[in-house]
Amino acid sequence: MQPIVLGRPTINGAKLTVPVDPGAARQWFRDDAFRVEYSNLDGLADLDPAVLVVPALGNILTLAYALGIPIEVDRVDAAYAAAADRLAETFGAMYPRFDVKGFELRGERVGPVAPVTVTVKTDPALLLFSGGADSSSSLIEHRREVRALVTVWGADVRLTDQTLWDQLCSVVRDSELTADRRLIVARANLQDLIDGPALTRKFESGFIDGTWWGSVQHGLALTSVTVPAATALGLSRVLIAGSDFGGLDLPWGSSPRTDNQIRWSGGQVEHDQADLSRADKITKVIAPYVRGGGRLNLAICYQPGRGPDGLNCGRCEKCQQTITQLLLAGIAPDAVGLPISPQSLAAGRRALTRGFWHGDDGHRAAWRRLQLDVPATLTGPCAVPYIRAHLEWFRTAKIVIGTSDAAPRWHRVVLGVQRLGARTLSWLPLQFRKWCSRRVARLLGEG
Ligand SMILES: [Zn+2]
Known part of the structure; x- marks a missing residue:
């Protein structure tokens, strides 16, 4: 099959461009080059093209695994290439419909096939940071080691959404947690290079969130974008915060079994806090930090626009679930950027009882666990009358989460x-x- 050919990476200032000839995958590509521009990062021009090609590779490898198409490059970091070979098997086992046998990474493999140094948990690290609960929890736990934060524009925030991006940047910049660290923005066409919606349609039957980006692409794409930055800064650890699936090992685009295999000659990726649920992160990491006087502004919402005044709408399921977790951990949600009002809680009650929100059994179990966590005596922020009334209702409410395929007409x-x-x-x-x-x-x- 005609391979996808990645051309020689070029650097113009802080812009990295890798031309793509899509070969047999032409119908799945929406652009003819991978592009990323790093802010606040020098030294890209000194890096070997074998490392500079890694972000483009990370963005298209999963597509090549799924369709069984070879990728051809001029030269590639040998440790990263070996990881890409192993990951083909891992993704193939996770998604049996993927045609991984047709995949092959062709090109000169440069350098050692394993990282030069073995990292230890106290080594300086780079953290992928979105401002959400997961990456904030990782930053709090690793605040002594994390030297640099990379926030990716072109992933959860689309490249066209300048307003939302500016809001997110102000949250990242103005936090005491992020002070004294190098803040890097990587603006990349991660969701625009390949046709994620078309791949979703082709493979969606096995996707738990129904998207190619979430279920397949995002872990390898996001971590690979950080590799030139980590190399330029001499950092051997890249941390990506884990997601919560209630302890279940579900197929997902970022998990210990995929992320922890990603290596390059200078270091490796670590899927962080895999042993903590989202509620654990809020209760055991974020709440003690806030109670100890730490200030935090969370950006957790995925709703388009996310509300007029900030990064969180306060009404969607993710916002409402986080608000409940924060209250049960003794933290006032509005103290960490989540708006709460009698009206927003009433909207949550309607949604929870009328089946407005959809999901699977894991999803229902997460709400059930939260109900069981409501204590008999409500104190602190839970003692505010309208919040107390809401939690007393919530404790015994009959929650209705619709099935994923029962979306409204x-x-x-x-x-x-x-x-x-x-x-x-x-x-x-x-x-x-x-x-x-x-x-x-x-x-x-x-x-
Ligand atoms: Zn929301």
């Missing part, structure tokens, strides 16, 4: 229109699609 209609549109667009020539996306970006103010 209008939602299914919108999805159908989106799919038809994406399928139609995918037939258009690549140059025309690029021209359209540039026009849209300009209209949206990206310039």
